[in-house]
Amino acid sequence: GNSVTQMEGPVTLSEEAFLTINCTYTATGYPSLFWYVQYPGEGLQLLLKATKADDKGSNKGFEATYRKETTSFHLEKGSVQVSDSAVYFCAGGSGGSYIPTFGRGTSLIVHP
């Protein structure tokens, strides 16, 4: 079946530090890959996505590249802000499933 594995948190950084949150997936066929963000007290919202190999999704300074050879979709940001403090979920969707498979979430805490 499909699975998504992302690094455990919390990830604690100082403002303006570089962020990487690792995500790897196993899936049937060629999945679409997503990063969702959940700010405190809110629901999840789509941050970025990629639908085929070598696609790069980007939004709000975050980027992730769909690497088929390593089955990875790592989330990166060059300079984090306090307002980026949230829980980040990697997810993958493929033809063998009605719903995307979510990772367990990674909490990011950014200190001033």
Added chain:
Amino acid sequence: DTAVSQTPKYLVTQMGNDKSIKCEQNLGHDTMYWYKQDSKKFLKIMFSYNNKELIINETVPNRFSPKSPDKAHLNLHINSLELGDSAVYFCASSQATSSYNEQFFGPGTRLTVL
């Protein structure tokens, strides 16, 4: 203006009670979902409806009963509440029943069972 809305936002109740959570989406989507998020933020799918028909029913106790009066609404009724039901419940919708589609989430309902 809100795309997916849920009521109530907070629900505090005693064990053994029956409660309902309502969800509405104004995006014109065909598919709606209920998720349960535990205290460690783990997200678990509970149910999915497509055009008012149940298509996914994960291993959820039958005390939980979803109802979809129309494709814009998906309500969740919970009978005989237990301590372990305490969690945040999210409603979501997507354009079609496909894992390739983006899901739009509501703000969540925090249920506390005392």
